[in-house]
Amino acid sequence: MKGKFGQKLKDAKLAVTFRDVILVPNWVEVEPKEIDLTTRATVNHKLNLPFISSPMDTVTEAEMAIALARLGGLGILHRNCSIEDQVKMAAQVRRAESLIIRDVITLSMTQTIGDAIDLMQKHQISGLPVVEGEKLVGLITGRDVRFAHRTLRVGDVMTKKLVTAKEGTTLEEAKDILHTNRIEKLPIVDDNGTLRGLITFRDIMLRGRFPNAARNQEGKLLCGAAVSPFDLERAKKLDKHVDVLVIDVAHFHNANVFRSTKNILKEIKADVVVGNIGTYKAAEDIVTKLERVAGIRVGIGSGSICTTSEVAKAGSPTLFAAAQVADALREHGVDIPIIADGGISGSGDIALALGAGSSTVMMGNLFARCKEAPGNLVAIGGRYYKQYRGMGSASAMARRYSMDRYSVPAKGISEGVEGWVPYKGEVATVVQELTDGLRAAMGYAGARNIPELWEKAEFAVMSSAGIEEAKPHDILLPGEA
Ligand code: XMP
Secondary structure (H helix, E strand, C coil): CCCHHHHHHHCCCCCCCHHHEEECCCCCCCCHHHCECCEECCCCCEECCCEEECCCCCCCCHHHHHHHHHHCCEEEECCCCCHHHHHHHHHHHHHHCCCCECCCCCECCCCEHHHHHHHHHHHCCCEEEEEECCEEEEEEEHHHHHCCCCCCEHHHHCECCCCCECCCCCHHHHHHHHHHHCCCEEEEECCCCEEEEEEEHHHHHHHHHCCCCCECCCCCECCEEEECCCCHHHHHHHHCCCCEEEECCCCCCCHHHHHHHHHHHHHCCCEEEEEEECCHHHHHHHHHHCCCEEEEEECECCCCCECHHHHHCCCECHHHHHHHHHHHHHHCCCCCCEEEECCCCCHHHHHHHHHCCCCEEEECHHHHCECCCCCCEEEECCEEEEEEECCCCHHHHCCCCCHHHHCHHHHCCCCECEEEEECCECHHHHHHHHHHHHHHHHHHHCCCEHHHHHHHCCEEECCHHHHHHCCCCCCCCCCCC
């Protein structure tokens, strides 16, 4: 025993984080605009940008998830709400756009034009196929109902001469058919005339407007949602609507959490991301004890709203966590994408996190600033801010659903704070700034793409004088005057 505690301190690892480190400039053969930022969010889902928004109730609801997926990233819907509300958000993302709509809203011939108008308004759509049983018999469009009386029968007003297409119609073919026939809706039917789906002009237009969008194989915007490891019912209900399920717990490396995650992994079809973890050993236990894990979320206590490290003096800074986990995965020959989560304050931090082996970064603070985030907009001292709060903060916990992440009732302390972040406008603007900065950083590192950054990134630890020098200095900045 003699000398053991002293030795432990001597052996202490250096848990470096974003502020301590810089990327060392490298030999460069690539220009920033040629850099490829495509990556994987999970084993089966690709992104066109390495950005994921945090499952927090002031960051990601349907509006943020739709906007971010259209830009090429991914939103993870928060779980601080009822199962029904979270499923509703996921369904909203699903319906936002797709090449073929599968859950088509239909009418029967005996319904009235009033019913048709109500359905169109409720779902904000402009046309409804009419079916008898499952067979397609007509189509009602906005034009058909405009001057028709509400009490008329659908069967008397609908268009009966229909242009349809078969399953397997490509985007280009659909475009051609819509254009040639001057129509906006193209029902997909099988050989028996059964309605199988619907292609709309609007969805095709949206594809053109968002060529970089992250989509699943069906052409729908990619969507993720968070669940507690102990909420199998929520996981099962969301599974039908999302591509990615994130097991959302502050400290995943825990026997009970592993046990119940096993059940979720058995029952769920979506790609499952587990986390958060921060150590080599936790990653090793995941790859040896759990099957079908499709992503690992890393970093404990680095979040801008976290007080975990302060309260508990336990944690693993995101950069340190990413490197530990990436090494464990490599050494076990396992290819699972890493999500670096917490503490990202700009594009430089993103480059560092990716350089340390992660495939994407998760951000709460930077996305909470955007118009699409659900937090309230407030004016303070003539400037605009948005509300942002930790999911372990007292007020978020008061909504009971996130209690199990930070176990406040048991410990009687909160592990998060709430406050305001400066309002930045649309998420597209924030993403553009981050993308430009990330390309610049990867340019300095000489990396053409993210896997090349894993190989080429070289880090240097800065002294505290260096950290000061790296900011603007010896100049009076506007606003400080
Ligand atoms: P940023 O730095 O982007 O971090 O604001 C977002 C991440 O922080 C985590 N998170 C919390 N951590 N107490 C914590 O210790 C909390 O109340 C809390 N809420 C969120 C989470 O991983 C998120 O993605």
